[in-house]
Amino acid sequence: MTSELKNDRFLRALRREETDCTPIWIMRQAGRYLPEYRATRKVAGDFLTLCKTPELACEVTLQPLERFDLDAAILFSDILTIPDAMGLGLSLNEGVGPKFANPVRTVDAIKALPVIDVQEELAYVFDAVRLIRSELDGRVPLIGFTGSPWTLMTYMVEGGSSKDFKFAKGMLHCEPKMSHVLLDRTADAVIAYLKAQVEAGAQALMVFDTWAGALSTPQYMEFSLAYMWKIVNALKEDEKTRDIPVTLFSKGGGLWLEKIAATGCDGVGLDWGVPISYARELIGDRVALQGNLDPTVLYANPETVRREAKLVLDDFGAHPGHIFNLGHGIHPGIDPENVKALVDTVHEHSANIRKQEAGS
C-alpha cells in the first residue's frame, strides 16, 4: 500500500526515516474553520448525520487537502462512535457538546453494555474509510483514529462533557474494579474498531486521550495508559496491523512521556505545554514526535504564524521523526489563510534546515 503513495513523508517520519521536509497535518483539519465544511455540514443537517453518511464524511475529509499542501488525511468521524454503537443514545449539538441519553454509572449498567459487532454497528465508518482511500488515490496516507478508553469512559459515565469529571473520577476513586471492567470492555471494542479501520484501508492510527490531564499520575498509569498499552499490544501482535504506525496523544501528559513511549507505540503526540526539544531528548530515540504548535497562534496573523512555526521546527532541530501538528485541535474561528501560511512555512523552513545541516 505504501508503495502506491505519491507522498509518503508522513509515514516515513513516523518510522523516523529521513524526509525532504517535515510533514504536517492538523488535528481537526476537516472542520468548522472551513466555509466548505460548513456548507456540507448544512447539507447533512446535523453532525451525526455527517459522520454516518460515508459520501459526506469523505467529502469533508478531502476538503482541507484541496486547499492546503497537507501530508496526511484523517478520517472525518467522532471519538464517540463506539459508545453510540453500544446504545448510549448519542446526540451532538453545536454549542451544547455531546450528550448521552443513557450514561453508565452502575455495575448493572456496565454489565448490560453489549459487546458490539463493530463490522456491523460501525459499518458506516469503514465504508467512509474505503471511499476516502479510493478518492485519495494515493495522494497522501489516511489516518484512522479512536478515543482512548479513559477518554471514552469520561463521556460514557458523565453523559457528556465535564469540567471536573465528578462521576467518572468518582468511579475510579470508589469503584476501581467496576472502572476496570468498563475500561477493559471499551478497550476491546477499540481494538476491534481500529483493526477494522485498518482492514478498510487506514494507513496509520491515532489514539486521542483528550482527558488524560484530568488524572493524577498513578490514576493515569492504572486507568488510562494501561489500556492504551493493551491496544498497542493487540495491534502489534496481529500481523494485519503490526506495520501500521500508532500514535498516542495524551493531552496534559508532559510528565509521562517516557511511560507513553514505553508502550511500543510508534509516535507520541505532544500538547503545546511540552517543549519539543525536551521530548526529543527524552524519547526521540524510540518514537516519532507529533506536534506541537499552540493552536491559538492561528488566531494571529500570517507573520506571527510563520515565526512561531519556525520556533517549533528549530526547537526540534535537524533530526528525522517529526510530524508537525498543533498541540490540540484547530479552533473553529481560525482564518484559513493562516493555515496556509502554517503549512507552507513548515515545508519551506524544514527543507531549509535540512539544506543548512547538509551544508555544514
Next chain:
Amino acid sequence: MTSELKNDRFLRALRREETDCTPIWIMRQAGRYLPEYRATRKVAGDFLTLCKTPELACEVTLQPLERFDLDAAILFSDILTIPDAMGLGLSLNEGVGPKFANPVRTVDAIKALPVIDVQEELAYVFDAVRLIRSELDGRVPLIGFTGSPWTLMTYMVEGGSSKDFKFAKGMLHCEPKMSHVLLDRTADAVIAYLKAQVEAGAQALMVFDTWAGALSTPQYMEFSLAYMWKIVNALKEDEKTRDIPVTLFSKGGGLWLEKIAATGCDGVGLDWGVPISYARELIGDRVALQGNLDPTVLYANPETVRREAKLVLDDFGAHPGHIFNLGHGIHPGIDPENVKALVDTVHEHSANIRKQEAGS
C-alpha cells in the same frame, strides 16, 4: 507576630522546620460546600458584596475553622479585586462566572488603565484582614493572596473566563510589547496590594497562577513567571515583607517546578498531576511544597478520602516542608463530612509517620 500564634505548624512547614504533624488548609475552604457559607452569602445578596463587606468576609473566613481543625485561615476575597479597582466593571454571578464590562484589548485601553491607590481603592480588603486577625486571636495564621499577573491579564483581556484565551493569547502572540506593559502594570499593583495585605496583618502570601497551564513553556517563562519573579523580588527586598513566606501556585506547571523554585519563593503549590515525591526530589531542598490531593477525591466517601490522603502523605514521606492541600480549589458539591475525614486523617497519619520514623 509568630510568637503569639497558638498553632504555628503552617508557618514552620513553610520554613521547612519540623512539625508534630503535617499542617493542612484547603483552597477555597470558605466556600459553597458549607451550608453556613451559603447562608451568609444569601444575607450579602451577591458575591461581590460579600467580598466588599469586611464583617461578612471575616465571618466566612472563620467558618471552616469552626468545623475543621485547619492550620491556616485564608482571607475571603476574589482574585479580581485589582482589575475591579482599575475600573473594568466587574460583575460576579453564580453559574455565569466573572464578567468585565470593559475588557482591555488595545494599546489605548492599556494606557488608560489608572495606577490605583490600593490603600484607598481596596481598603475593604485590608479592613477585612485586620478584622480577621483580631477575630482569629492567634489561633492559626492568616494567608493573604492575589492572582498572578498573567492570570489577571486573561480575565482583563477576555472580559471573563475563557476556554481557549483567544484574545489574551492573541495579545501575547501579536503584541508582546503591549502585553508586557499590561503585565508590568498589573504586577506593580499586585506588589502594592500584597504589601498592604501584610501591613494589615497577613502572615503568609499566595500567588494563584490558575491559567499557567494554557501557556507554552517559553510563554510561561516570559509572560507569567517573569512577573511572579518580580513580585517575589519586591517582597524579599522590602524589610517589612521579607520574612513573610510566599507560595507560588502555577496550575499545570508540572514541567516548570525548578524554574518556579528558583524565583526565591518559600513554597510551591502543586496540582494533582504532579507526584509529590517527584517534586520533593526536584526542589524539596529549596522550598516547601503545598498540595496535592485530587479535589474530586472529596466527592467519594470518607474511607476513600482517608486512603487517598494517606497515599499523598506517604509519597511525600517523613521530611519537613509539606503543607497538605488539594491540587486545586474544593468543589461546591462536596459533603463537609469528607472534609472532616481529610483534615483528621492528615493530622493523624502524618503524626504516625513521624513516630515510625523516630522509632526506626
